[in-house]
Amino acid sequence: MALPRSGVQPAPDSGDLLLVAAGDDAALTRLVARWRQPVYALFERTREPSAAAEATILTFERLVMTAPRYRPESAFSGFLWGLVARIVQDPRPGRVLEIPAPKLAESASARTALVRSAIAALPGGERGAFLLTRVARLSVGAAAEALGVSDTELRRRLVRALENLRVFLRPLLEASGSPPAPAEPDAADRGAPGPGGAPAAAS
Amino acid sequence: MTCDELRERIVDPASAAQGGHAPVVAHLEECAACRSAARDYAALDRLIRPGTPSEPPPDLETRLRQRLTARPGSARRSAWVLAGAVAALAIAAFAARLLRGRSAPSTAAGAIPAASVSTGSAGTRPDAREAPPPDIVAVRSTPISFETTPLTQQEKSEAAVLHDFDFLNSFPTLARLDAFFPEPVGPRAPVSTPSGGFASRPPDSPDALAGRFLDWQRAPRKERERLLDLERAFRNRPEDERALLEDRWTFVRDFSEDQRAGLRRLASRLDDLDARSYERLEAEIRLIGRLPKEARVARWRSLAFAKPLTGQELASAERLLLQP
Numbered sequence A: 001m002a003l004p005r006s007g008v009q010p011a012p013d014s015g016d017l018l019l020v021a022a023g024d025d026a027a028l029t030r031l032v033a034r035w036r037q038p039v040y041a042l043f044e045r046t047r048e049p050s051a052a053a054e055a056t057i058l059t060f061e062r063l064v065m066t067a068p069r070y071r072p073e074s075a076f077s078g079f080l081w082g083l084v085a086r087i088v089q090d091p092r093p094g095r096v097l098e099i100p101a102p103k104l105a106e107s108a109s110a111r112t113a114l115v116r117s118a119i120a121a122l123p124g125g126e127r128g129a130f131l132l133t134r135v136a137r138l139s140v141g142a143a144a145e146a147l148g149v150s151d152t153e154l155r156r157r158l159v160r161a162l163e164n165l166r167v168f169l170r171p172l173l174e175a176s177g178s179p180p181a182p183a184e185p186d187a188a189d190r191g192a193p194g195p196g197g198a199p200a201a202a203s
Numbered sequence B: 001m002t003c004d005e006l007r008e009r010i011v012d013p014a015s016a017a018q019g020g021h022a023p024v025v026a027h028l029e030e031c032a033a034c035r036s037a038a039r040d041y042a043a044l045d046r047l048i049r050p051g052t053p054s055e056p057p058p059d060l061e062t063r064l065r066q067r068l069t070a071r072p073g074s075a076r077r078s079a080w081v082l083a084g085a086v087a088a089l090a091i092a093a094f095a096a097r098l099l100r101g102r103s104a105p106s107t108a109a110g111a112i113p114a115a116s117v118s119t120g121s122a123g124t125r126p127d128a129r130e131a132p133p134p135d136i137v138a139v140r141s142t143p144i145s146f147e148t149t150p151l152t153q154q155e156k157s158e159a160a161v162l163h164d165f166d167f168l169n170s171f172p173t174l175a176r177l178d179a180f181f182p183e184p185v186g187p188r189a190p191v192s193t194p195s196g197g198f199a200s201r202p203p204d205s206p207d208a209l210a211g212r213f214l215d216w217q218r219a220p221r222k223e224r225e226r227l228l229d230l231e232r233a234f235r236n237r238p239e240d241e242r243a244l245l246e247d248r249w250t251f252v253r254d255f256s257e258d259q260r261a262g263l264r265r266l267a268s269r270l271d272d273l274d275a276r277s278y279e280r281l282e283a284e285i286r287l288i289g290r291l292p293k294e295a296r297v298a299r300w301r302s303l304a305f306a307k308p309l310t311g312q313e314l315a316s317a318e319r320l321l322l323q324p
Helices: A012-021 A025-044 A049-069 A076-089 A101-106 A108-120 A124-135 A140-147 A151-168 A170-175 A187-191 B003-010 B013-017 B022-030 B032-047 B060-070 B074-100 B105-111 B135-139 B153-160 B165-175 B206-218 B221-235 B239-252 B257-271 B275-290 B293-301 B311-321
Strands: none
Touching: A012 A025, A012 A049, A012 A076, A025 A049, A025 A076, A025 A124, A025 B060, A049 A076, A049 B060, A049 B206, A076 A124, A076 A140, A101 A108, A101 A170, A108 A124, A108 A151, A108 A170, A124 A140, A124 A151, A140 A151, A140 B013, A151 A170, A151 B003, A151 B032, A170 B032, B003 B022, B003 B032, B022 B032, B060 B257, B153 B206, B165 B221, B165 B239, B165 B257, B221 B239, B239 B257, B257 B311, B275 B293, B275 B311, B293 B311
8 A cells, every 4th residue: 555645654533633624424423433442441440330321421522612623734533532631630639548458359340440530630731630540541742742741740740740649549559469568678679560560660 | 951851851752852851861870850751651641542432323424413503503504514615616717717727837736626635534533743734725815704683793792792692591491300410410509600610601712702693693583582582581680590501501511412401301201290299309319429439329329200211311311410
């Protein structure tokens, strides 16, 4: 198959969003088909499924409404995640559920509920930074753009989010074998996941 | 390297690679707290990943289209769709004509009609960073608008001060649901206004304002009048009551359409209660709010008020009663 002159694959999302702005229903169907899962998955990490579905619908509704303002020189993904970021940052922080340890051990849904409530308990800015980088897997640069902050601020928020989650989710971390901070360096730690081993770290 | 600097580096693969790994490794060797943090960050990454990919409900697009149809200006939507199809064809034809005029032989793929540009990857997850837009996109440098009448300054002024439309449509129901918002279940006046204002506040950013004008442009006159009436009715309420209602809305704004319908029905049921029954119900709900969450539903369903309720009404009430 011949490539376009630019030598890169065309960006179907950008084209489809312009068609949506022009009133093309089929283009909307294509965009929803391609993006519904990642958008829903992000919301579903912090809200129960029905609320996650509502938030996903709200995202696409706003996408349609703001489509006439989309500028094709910018990436579609940044435009969409920017809309998602506004929605995900919006609710006030909730409270972390208190679930007894035996219940957590036996029930996957209890663990899911605890994780959800912990993410929902983060301040809006931290929640957005965490979800966009850790669930949507955006780069720091792309997430910072979606949230309208600098890369440095994004990294700070991300660290604060992770530090809060370490506290909120301590019961699950301990159950997964992550011990409390040791007092002294330990030779065994040399092989533990450091920056090279952590999923978020450099490869 | 400080602990803060290290943590900011290990959360970002791009920055972690800058300056080499040696300082990172050296810090980790010396700092047990940061080793522990690195381990926890990795464990958190695993924890937040569901075992199986989360799938949205199959009717999501149907619900989206219902929502779009229900928006102000929906009466024009069918015309909008038809006009859109015509516009898409026009764009494709225009692009093809332009591209035929170019000499490079490799333009063939660039001349993919706009309507078919995306068909190859439907249903697959897109890359986070996408390639620059195709040539076809650049053709459409002039926005196509089917809303040809721009808003006057006066229309913009009246639209800009309105609260969130969804809130305006909801607050009359919320005002009738006092019994479901006794402490500790929900807010009680006086409610303090958050520093940034309530989420229902009128648009205050250029982006939000542009969206509001777009909505207003599409709203038929009757719909505009209805929303203006609702805004007036809201502003005529005492200040503490307004704050209370805006706060209540934060509890229900994520409710589904079905759950909102359930709330409206619940409000009608409450309207039918005599004063004594109403007070008794309010006291019961206050009591339910003090119970552990796992005990609330059973207690609620044992109430005489709950027994004749439909599944929709029960679901809405229980979602309210299970709020943190």
